[in-house]
Amino acid sequence: MSIRHGLLALLDQGPRYGYQLRTEFEARTGATWPLNVGQVYTTLGRLERDGLVAPDGEDEEGHQFYAVTEKGRAELRAWFDTPVARTNPPRDELAIKLAMAVTVPGVDVGAVVQGQRRHSLQALQDYTRLKARALAGAVDETADDADFAWLLVLDQLIFQTEAEVRWLDHCETRLANRKPAPAAAAPDARAEPRPAGRRQKERQGERR
Structure with a gap:
């Protein structure tokens, strides 16, 4: 889900502040993918950093409005025009x-x-x-x-x-x-045979 482009689509219809964006996003998607206001403002900060939105004044209650830029509109149109890639499917x-x-x-x-x-x-x-x-x-x-x-x-x-x-x-x-996988051979519990030279040295050690 592209929250980034969803917010751009809403801002393309006029300036809005964070809580308005959250409310309208959830209204259009039936709150299937709920957002929190912090997530909205974090995304707005990234969009502003990338030059896709810009601050557009405040209302009497101090709400900061954002407006889409021409670069943001171009990004939005490219999103609408580009099919969603299936080469990297989301984790299911x-x-x-x-x-x-x-x-x-x-x-x-x-x-x-x-x-x-x-x-x-x-x-x-x-x-x-x-x-x-x-x-x-x-x-x-x-x-x-x-x-x-x-x-x-x-x-x-x-x-x-x-x-x-x-x-x-x-x-x-x-x-x-499904056919059951063949049972793996049980490991041999017997000790691996020791080299002859090693056995001879052990015997000599026992004599001492």
Whole structure:
């Protein structure tokens, strides 16, 4: 998730201060990826350092407003025009967990898969209910921009969770068809034979 570009997109619509940016970001994404104000201001500081935003005055309550610069608009347009790269996929905790589980003795991988499936199916039901509720308030999808943005995020969450459930089913099938790895040969507990010269020296030492 690019908080940097998300904030630039909001500032492209007019100057805002940190708390406004946080509120609008969460409204458009349904608080799926919540931000704290400190995170917003840290990102604003980096954007200002890079010349993408600039301070734009304060209101009567002392809130510092920021405005996007022309360089910032160019950065935003480049972000919209460039596909999200899949060459460096984000770390997926579930994939890492299963990859580790199949290599650690004593882990019931089937139970891990089943437990995750139950959780994912529950999440899928929750997302579906949220979508139905959102659509109920947007007849023929004529919602305002923020509501429509939330619907798009919900669709992505639903599709992603459906794919996760299918992947878990696939993992379970692979586990069922997996042939057990051949048992490793047990190490020889007998001491390694000592060289003849070493045995002779030990005997001489015993005589002394």
